[in-house]
Amino acid sequence: MFKKIGIVSRLDVEEALKLSNEALKFISKKGIEVILEDELSKALGLNSGTPLNKLEADLILTIGGDGTILKTCMNIPNPETPILPIDMGRRGYLTEVPPEHTIDAIEECLAGKYKIEEHSKLSVFHDENFLVDGLNEALITSKMPLKPLNFDVSAGSYRLIEIRADGLIVATPTGSTAHAFSAGGPILETNLEAFDLVFICPLKPIRSIVISDKIDVSIKLSNEKLEAVLVVDGCYIKELSLNSKVLVKKSKHKALFIRFETRFLSRRLSRLVSRM
Incomplete structure (x- = not known):
């Protein structure tokens, strides 16, 4: 084969x-x-x-x-x-x-x-230009530590929230047990068709937001004097200029993993607990 x-x-x-x-x-x-x-x-x-x-x-x-x-x-x-x-x-x-x-x-x-286990991915765009696909998450944060950014977040045509925070993570279900989890986000079941929006140290008390991954997530850095950086899966890094717009969509591609058992979520949870 x-x-x-x-x-x-x-x-x-x-x-x-x-x-x-x-x-x-x-x-x-x-x-x-x-x-x-x-x-x-x-x-x-x-x-x-x-x-x-x-x-x-x-x-x-x-x-x-x-x-x-x-x-x-x-x-x-x-x-x-x-x-x-x-x-x-x-x-x-x-x-x-x-x-x-x-x-x-x-x-x-x-x-x-063996069995094939499928994991959804996300596609990241900057000012309408495709950048890269990620398996875990897209993170936007300030280049200068401890300086919050102003995030204007929309889901599809609906304006979701405008908030100041140290950073924003858009995670897949796979990524929900990675950086997003460390930032206080919920754990999503692997097959759930959703994005996990997690705000890092927001100035307003707000929980994470879970939305359908059929909806595009648009993030504008509005009225911002600070430069920001976009990090995808810790592998791809791009500096963002003032008033940048980042768009996150569900990727048309999936990540395929060889598995010999079908308990991915329980396996990840057990590892999270045992390694805390």
Whole structure:
């Protein structure tokens, strides 16, 4: 079923590099073409890597934590390539397989003994120009710490709220257990078709707002003298000029993950509780 398998790994952990090399050898022995992300290839002393934004495969193995997964989801040319996440990170809320079970998990994939879990994504626009898709969230905050911004937020044609706050997060259900959760937002069930709007340190007491992801979220930085910054999934950063407008829509693409069980939400909740 899989003719080409890509491998993306974190590079700052020796065990992750060792495991990447083991996976490379195991998959190659199966007669399947392996495509290494170029930085990983260099770290392994090879010169046959491919830039992540050109890495086309039938399956991608990520060896790392959530950051490795988010970077991969954002940059691969085919955004709906299935991803098998191996946990070599600090948190690993999105990861599925402990490192010691990597080879077994690859065997299960090759045998077709897995399920595909779909996660909705969001698309981010700046002044009507498409920027990037994100799996977790889009964050807008001031470039200068502790300086609140004036957010004018609309949902579709309806003006939702105007408020001053240190920041605003628009999160997917997947991202609701990430930065948005740390900022006091609710946890959304993975299959819920919604956006989670979470205000960071608002000057008015206001809870998070959950709206349908079928509605576009428009954010204007009105009458603002402070420069702001847009951060998507901690990977993409863009400085925003005065009076910028950011639009967040539901992406037409989904992130696809290889799973061997179907308890994603309960698994993430248990990890949140155990790691607090």
